[in-house]
Amino acid sequence: MKSFEEELNNRVQYIEKVIRSYLIDEKEKKADRQSEIYEAMNYSILAGGKRLRPMLVLEVSRLFGGADEDTGCFMAAIEMIHTYSLVHDDLPAMDNDEYRRGRKTTHVVYGEAMGILTGDALLNYAFETAIKGIRTASDLHRALRALEILSEKAGVFGMIGGQVTDIKFEGQTVSEGIDNDIATLDYINELKTGALIEAAMMMGAVLAGAGEEEVAVIESVASDIGRAFQIQDDILDVTSTSEVLGKPVMSDEKNHKTTYVNLLGIDGAGEQVKILTERAMGKLRSLNGKNEFLEKLIESLIYRKK
Amino acid sequence: MKSFEEELNNRVQYIEKVIRSYLIDEKEKKADRQSEIYEAMNYSILAGGKRLRPMLVLEVSRLFGGADEDTGCFMAAIEMIHTYSLVHDDLPAMDNDEYRRGRKTTHVVYGEAMGILTGDALLNYAFETAIKGIRTASDLHRALRALEILSEKAGVFGMIGGQVTDIKFEGQTVSEGIDNDIATLDYINELKTGALIEAAMMMGAVLAGAGEEEVAVIESVASDIGRAFQIQDDILDVTSTSEVLGKPVMSDEKNHKTTYVNLLGIDGAGEQVKILTERAMGKLRSLNGKNEFLEKLIESLIYRKK
Numbered sequence: 001m002k003s004f005e006e007e008l009n010n011r012v013q014y015i016e017k018v019i020r021s022y023l024i025d026e027k028e029k030k031a032d033r034q035s036e037i038y039e040a041m042n043y044s045i046l047a048g049g050k051r052l053r054p055m056l057v058l059e060v061s062r063l064f065g066g067a068d069e070d071t072g073c074f075m076a077a078i079e080m081i082h083t084y085s086l087v088h089d090d091l092p093a094m095d096n097d098e099y100r101r102g103r104k105t106t107h108v109v110y111g112e113a114m115g116i117l118t119g120d121a122l123l124n125y126a127f128e129t130a131i132k133g134i135r136t137a138s139d140l141h142r143a144l145r146a147l148e149i150l151s152e153k154a155g156v157f158g159m160i161g162g163q164v165t166d167i168k169f170e171g172q173t174v175s176e177g178i179d180n181d182i183a184t185l186d187y188i189n190e191l192k193t194g195a196l197i198e199a200a201m202m203m204g205a206v207l208a209g210a211g212e213e214e215v216a217v218i219e220s221v222a223s224d225i226g227r228a229f230q231i232q233d234d235i236l237d238v239t240s241t242s243e244v245l246g247k248p249v250m251s252d253e254k255n256h257k258t259t260y261v262n263l264l265g266i267d268g269a270g271e272q273v274k275i276l277t278e279r280a281m282g283k284l285r286s287l288n289g290k291n292e293f294l295e296k297l298i299e300s301l302i303y304r305k306k
Numbered sequence: 307m308k309s310f311e312e313e314l315n316n317r318v319q320y321i322e323k324v325i326r327s328y329l330i331d332e333k334e335k336k337a338d339r340q341s342e343i344y345e346a347m348n349y350s351i352l353a354g355g356k357r358l359r360p361m362l363v364l365e366v367s368r369l370f371g372g373a374d375e376d377t378g379c380f381m382a383a384i385e386m387i388h389t390y391s392l393v394h395d396d397l398p399a400m401d402n403d404e405y406r407r408g409r410k411t412t413h414v415v416y417g418e419a420m421g422i423l424t425g426d427a428l429l430n431y432a433f434e435t436a437i438k439g440i441r442t443a444s445d446l447h448r449a450l451r452a453l454e455i456l457s458e459k460a461g462v463f464g465m466i467g468g469q470v471t472d473i474k475f476e477g478q479t480v481s482e483g484i485d486n487d488i489a490t491l492d493y494i495n496e497l498k499t500g501a502l503i504e505a506a507m508m509m510g511a512v513l514a515g516a517g518e519e520e521v522a523v524i525e526s527v528a529s530d531i532g533r534a535f536q537i538q539d540d541i542l543d544v545t546s547t548s549e550v551l552g553k554p555v556m557s558d559e560k561n562h563k564t565t566y567v568n569l570l571g572i573d574g575a576g577e578q579v580k581i582l583t584e585r586a587m588g589k590l591r592s593l594n595g596k597n598e599f600l601e602k603l604i605e606s607l608i609y610r611k612k
Contacts, residue, residue, distance in 0.1 A: 024462070033493055034467035036474065041462070088426060093398075093418035112399035113473055116422065120394060120429060121462045127433045128457040134450065144440065151434040156330070156347070156427045161340035167419055168342065187339055 004296050011293075015051045015058065015075060022076035022129050040110045040118040041125065045083045047101045052301060053078045056200035056294075057207075060218060063291040066208025073133025074146055074203050077126040081154050082196055084122035085163070091115050127151070139209070146203040153199035162192025170257060182263055186227065193233075194226030201225075217283055224280035228273045228302045234259040235269050236306065244306045277302050310602050317599075321357045321364065321381060328382035328435050346416045346424040347431065351389045353407045358607060359384045362506035362600075363513075366524060369597040372514025379439025380452055380509050383432040387460050388502055390428035391469070397421055400473075433457070445515070452509040459505035468498025476563060488569055492533065499539075500532030507531075523589055530586035534579045534608045540565040541575050542612065550612045583608050 002010075023045065026038040054075030061071050090097040090105040091112065098108050107115025130147050137143035152158060166188045175181055201222040205215045237252050238261055252259045260269040281295065308316075329351065332344040360381030367377050396403040396411040397418065404414050413421025436453050443449035458464060472494045481487055507528040511521045543558050544567055558565045566575040587601065 032467070033474065033490065034462060034470040034497075037462050037466065037470045084426075088422055091399075091422060093422060114470070116394055116397060116399060117466060117470055117473075119422075119426070120390075121466045123426065123429055124457065124461040124466060128461050131450070131454050131457050135454075140446075144437070148437050148441075151430065151437050155430040155434050156340060156343050160343065160423060160427045160430060161338070164340040164343045164420070164423055167423075168339065184339065191340075 004293075004300065007293055008297070008300070011055055011058070012051055015054045018072050019045065019051070019054065019076050019079055022073060024125075036110065036114065037117060037121050040106055040114055041121055043109065044087050044106045044118055044122065045080060047083075047103055049079075049083075049101060050301075051079065053082055053196055053200040055297065056197065056222075057204040059291055059294040059297060060201045060204030061208040062204075063287070063289050063294055064205055064208035064210045064214070065289065066204065067138065070138055070143070070207045071204065073130050074150065074207065077130040077133075077150060078196065078200055078203070080122045080126035080129065081150070081159075084119040084126070085159060085196075087115060087122065088119040089163070091119075123154075126154075139207075142207050142209060146206045149202050149206065150199050153195040153202075158191055158195030158199070162188050162190070162195065166192055175258075178263055181258060182260075185258065185260060185263065189227050189230040190223060193230045194223050197226040197229070198222040214287060217287060221280045221283045224276045224283075225298055225302065228276040228280070231260045231269050231273050231276075232302055232304065234261045235266060235273070236304075237261070238266065240306060273302055310599075310606065313599055314603070314606070317361055317364070318357055321360045324378050325351065325357070325360065325382050325385055328379060330431075342416065342420065343423060343427050346412055346420055347427055349415065350393050350412045350424055350428065351386060353389075353409055355385075355389075355407060356607075357385065359388050359502055359506040361603065362503065362528075363510040365597055365600040365603060366507045366510025367514040368510075369593070369595050369600055370511055370514035370516045370520070371595065372510065373444065376444055376449070376513045377510065379436050380456065380513065383436040383439075383456060384502065384506055384509070386428045386432035386435065387456070387465075390425040390432070391465060391502075393421060393428065394425040395469070397425075429460075432460075445513075448513050448515060452512045455508050455512065456505050459501040459508075464497055464501030464505070468494050468496070468501065472498055481564075484569055487564060488566075491564065491566060491569065495533050495536040496529060499536045500529050503532040503535070504528040520593060523593060527586045527589045530582045530589075531604055531608065534582040534586070537566045537575050537579050537582075538608055538610065540567045541572060541579070542610075543567075544572065546612060579608060 023042055024038040026035060026042055029035055029038055032038070057071050057075045057078060058068065061068070086100060087106045089095050090100060091107055097105055099105060105115075106118050110118065130150065134140065134143045134147060154160070156164070165184070169184050169188060176184070198219050201218045202215055205218045210218070234252065237249055237259070240249055242249050260272065264272060277299065280298065284295065284298075329348055330344040332341060332348055335341055335344055338344070363377050363381050363384060364374065367374070392406060393412045395401050396406060397413055403411055405411060412424050416424065436456065440446065440449045440453060460466070462470070471490070475490050475494060482490070504525050507524045508521055511524045516524070540558065543555055543565070546555055548555050566578065570578060583605065586604065590601065590604075
């Protein structure tokens with residue numbers, strides 16, 4: 001039997017291949033006057049990363065007995081959207097980060113104007129890719145519903161809404177009391193991190209033909225996972241090292257960010273991760289169908305060390 | 307008989323109403339923690355403007371006998387995309403403009419981080435709006451083709467590609483000879499301005515059920531119009547006043563931009579506008595169907611004073 005790490009590695013390799021197949025071939029299109037944008041897009045998206053969101057699309061689709069071929073363009077699209085959000089987050093006017101995953105950020109390499117345009121390009125190309133993919137979908141209506149979920153969860157009622165709330169909350173110097181602060185943090189994370197995880201898992205379910213009730217359960221599982229994932233992120237920021245994480249640690253404190261660790265302490269935050277994970281697993285196991293790898297994946301993501 | 311100005315006014319009012327119906331109701335959603343992004347989106351898109359692109363969707367659809375109701379979400383979506391491109395263009399790292407249409411630009415009012423996010427939000431919401439609209443489309447396949455056109459023409463092979471080439475060309479201090487410079491300018495304008503005008507007109511045609519050959523003619527008409535429109539823009543930048551234009555004049559010279567006026571002189575540039583317009587009109591009149599307002603609109607846009 002293969003170890004979880006082997007299985008994970010196989011999937012990452014498969015996903016990398018799928019994502020690459022949807023990227024613009026910068027060598028083939030070298031002669032285009034705008035070719036630098038293809039390079040910058042590829043530089044940004046091929047920076048490694050866990051490929052968590054596409055993997056969740058794939059594995060939830062498998063949970064419901066879906067065909068892998070139906071997930072390709074959506075796996076690529078959601079990773080493009082995740083990547084654009086990182087590229088824009090790193091900009092000087094946002095988090096002003098010069099390194100990500102151990103490499104220089106996009107605007108540091110290509111300049112700030114190109115950083116803005118590369119994010120725009122990845123967001124647009126995500127939809128371009130998914131919309132083109134729909135033409136050959138085995139079930140047009142499922143594919144359209146997946147596209148609709150992606151557009152909603154990535155937008156102002158989803159991820160972008162979370163980023164906006166985050167900026168407003170950071171600018172706020174006075175605590176509104178611990179309960180209100182936790183509620184705001186929950187809201188930010190539900191949208192900023194949770195929304196795309198929900199999109200990934202819901203798309204997988206929808207593409208595999210899951211019913212609306214099952215999709216709702218998956219959305220709620222994803223919401224718990226997203227929150228646990230974010231709390232773990234806050235914990236790692238104070239307990240890990242920059243060598244292990246591949247990005248600076250203690251950055252939340254440096255940026256005077258309110259985090260779950262500030263509000264609940266490391267132990268309290270760890271307890272929350274445990275509660276959310278167990279609840280998510282319970283709901284996931286209540287569904288028909290089983291995907292052991294998905295269960296192990298979720299646990300490994302939440303209890304990760306980097 | 308109504309004058310062209312009256313007819314134009316009626317249409318602008320109709321389009322304003324349609325666009326507003328697709329915007330987020332910021333008062334109704336005031337309680338959302340991210341409500342400032344709704345405000346910033348609406349501030350940006352309700353800044354007036356000619357509503358040229360939605361009007362072209364509508365009038366080309368009418369040319370081919372399409373139903374106005376089928377165009378709504380696409381009119382809103384293309385105006386959102388046009389608006390996001392302006393919001394990002396105005397950012398400090400791009401053109402660094404503080405005023406547009408006589409009002410402060412989005413990042414000046416809401417801050418730079420919100421300027422970036424507002425552009426992102428409008429781009430995402432454009433697709434969100436069009437994708438949702440497709441659910442109720444009278445012809446799903448036409449609507450999907452329109453969506454595909456929009457995503458292509460707005461992306462790196464369209465508008466964004468033009469912006470990237472523009473930035474590269476501006477950074478280039480040495481002329482590559484007048485013929486090469488004109489070729490590059492043509493390329494920039496074909497993509498930066500032309501692509502969305504092509505998208506607008508092609509979507510109108512596709513939604514009304516025009517055949518592929520007719521759509522190709524419309525694309526070529528739109529390409530000529532886009533180019534003529536851009537040359538006229540360069541001419542107005544040196545011949546108009548900031549009061550009439552609602553934006554600074556001589557900005558191209560200030561920014562050391564190479565323009566058609568630099569390369570061809572005012573008269574030469576004016577001559578080009580004429581040639582392109584006549585060619586576009588000839589092709590437009592070769593089609594079955596007639597839309598007199600559309601013809602007058604195109605002439606008025608190209609020979610506009612602001």
